[in-house]
Amino acid sequence: MIRFRNPGTQYSTQIQVIKLLYNALHDQAFFTLDDMAVVIAQGKMMTAYGYAGDDALRLSNTDQKSRNSAWNNAKMYAEIFRMLGWVTPYHESNSYPMVFTYIGTHVAQSTGDCSKLYEQCVLGINSPTLLTSRMRYDERVRFFKCALRTFIDLGGVMYKHELCLGPMSVNDEDEQAYQDMIQSLKSLRGSHRRLDRAFNALAESLGMKPGSVDNCTRLPIALMKSCGWVEDVSDRSLYGSALDCLQITQHGIETYESLADMYDLRLDQYLRLDEPTQQSMIRLGIYSMLQRAGYDISDVQAQVAEDRAQSRGIIGDKDLLFSPYQTIRRAQVERALGIDMGIGLESGLHTETFGSAVKDREALYGIETWSLNIPEAASRELLALPEDQAFLHQVDQMVEGGKSSREIVDALFDHYIDATKDTFYPLIATLFKIMGFDCRFSRAGDNGARWDAIIDDTERSIPIEIKSPTEEQHLSIKAIRQALENKIILLSRRTYMTLPEVSTLAVGYYMPNERAEVARLISDIRTTYGYRVGVIDLKSLLTIAVSILVDGKGFEKEKLYTLEGLVNADF
């Protein structure tokens, strides 16, 4: 099966980036990933940790290049641009550095949206090529042409996994193989279980997880949508239940009909041609792509006529479907066109020249650790609810069972991994009560209270935003935003008394994944509004509560009222 990578960018962004790169780098003989990374970042087409330009480069500049996000971002664009035939390797043997292609130059210099040329480039994707000798698949297919044909032959609607089982896994030069593929897909229809079985078997045969195989459909679907060939449709006719499927559009049908009339030249056949015919095919391929894309090629009509005469024995009067830059090496293409794209200045940009600010970035999300060394007993008078008693009983049982405090925390932490908000909110309230805070959780359906729990205090109440692990395991930016909103609501409506300088909390199962972003937002909130947002995870709360219950040791409670940023606690 063809393994389409998932570069995750969309059409309009791709066009913007190639134009940016071309403007900055077309004077160079070739360009590296470093050149690309610097140009993309300085052109504000990437951001890192909320910063653009040179700051983004500094924040991305890690010791290991493979972890440098600016460089990886450039690599991602390089891959998709190479697939579309806009850039190509400078050397015969190495993937990098690269040069712009003749087609890429036209895309970059287009004054319009160049959607037609983009469509031609998508149609140019085929395999095998001289550029893809190390691929892990051996399908011989012009995928998008084959996919459009498959849509039509299957009645116009397909489920994405059918793409994997069908046009991504067929040799479309073999008509019988194509027809067998169609019959095979038809035989799956009507039973979702049958489709799943076939899809899982395909994944197994490829040595891939089903999710990874599924991911391979993202790029082709995005490209087909960008070209306007398919659109989303909900369909229950194919497999009995409603599925998010794809439906071919009228433009998709017309595109295939025009392709069906063309002479589709593939690598094997090209290689068997004599050199003059190869050169004619290259020129005809390039010029006909541009002509179909709406370019005026009247200046080369004489050459085109000559090349048509040279190749008439093979393609007759048909239009040629052949994208040289997506099939063969640039030296052959440029020889045929009489150009040399690899002439110019030396490559000069390096990501390393932007001093690393990674340590500054990492310093932002340092987590404060609270020591548990203050003698303290559980505030049992606050623990009156059945949920509170159940928790205490749970801990008592584990203590009696001989478990250590750390083992109890680990066991409880694992126990609550699947907790819904109905279990999790009361649990958080119980834990704060054990610490001596009068904490109340909001019952489900109580829309009046925007916070999920609140520490009720005569003048320093603390609203708590809680995310149960079934809502999100790792706290996110969203929880921080809600904690800020809780603070503003509390100050406005005065349902409980509080002061602006008292913290507002976000509590979740795990600390945020995106710690730098969360820490930065907390800092932004303090600077802008003056409010403190504190973040605590379940393990820390369990640690404090169990420490108090089992070891009689707690933390300096005053710290909670002024907590800002991420905090944990350890025995």
Added chain:
Amino acid sequence: MRIFKENRDHSRLAILKDIPVSLEIHQGIPGTAHFRDGGSDQISCLGCTVPRCMYLSDSDIECSHIKGFPCDRSVMACPVDAIAWNDRSAAPVIDQQRCIRCGICVSRCPVGALYFSDQGEPEVNMTPGDSVINMRPDQAGQDLHACQIEQLLQVPRSGISLQASDPLFETIYEKLQRLGNAYHNPVGRNLLIALGCRCAMRRIGDVYTRMDAVYSSPAGSFGAVEIEFGKDTLDASRGILDDIAVLNTRYGVHKHNNRALVICLQLPNERQGYWQVVKDIRVVEGIKLSTITVGALMFLLWNGCVFEPENDRYYIDFDNMDLRHIICIQADCDSIPLSNGELGIMEPNK
């Protein structure tokens, strides 16, 4: 190396014999240009080399207040890709199925050759009038054409390009509700630009730039924009607070100089928390969030208005959820021909 030109560059090119003194826009007929000598004409499509109906300018999509904002560079004027260039007619062509009737292309045509038909569909006037002459599309012709376009943009326009009605908005909203996520921000951005603002929109996939857009109004107001097509408008008010903080610390825009804006498809229902939270933000922070619907923006555009949030004009909250009154005053009309609560465009639906 020979670089071929796109056929569009070889289009016919029309220029005006004289620059009109005013332009009258009405639904059902092409724009009428009035000239100094008392004559008038319905000017046909000029075949612009860089058609304003299709492309925004680079300055439109940047926001002068924060130059370093990492914005999407797409300059397509149509937010839903419904307009394309027809090489044969050398004029724009509209895909009526995709078109959402926003009126952006219509408002940007410098001569009113793009107009709404009686059925409310954008159409291109291709009938040549007496006031234009065709030129060779050479450099001299293109320079003269570009110069005339600049002059035409200064010509005062009057009239209403599309008459609002319940059935019209029902058609529009049916299309808007079917739009994929990728189109939401362009709808908001391009409407603001058509209404006289500059607006820079976050690039799709940029997870670090959290606001959907930033804008600056014709009178110089600046603000963050959250664009919310879904039901959960509370996300938008939370997002705006985040945006204000980020713009303060990273770009030096003080929270009280940020006239933040929430653009929603429909106003939240009366009982939704959004209204109270907007009020809370004003009470505690002194920040007045503007709230406006996509439909209200379209109405302003059809009526030849600009988007100008001076004096917190578009501030509505729990105590006053009525956008109709505000839009009515701005559009200088006695009433808006839209039923009370219709699609939550001018006031909450429920």
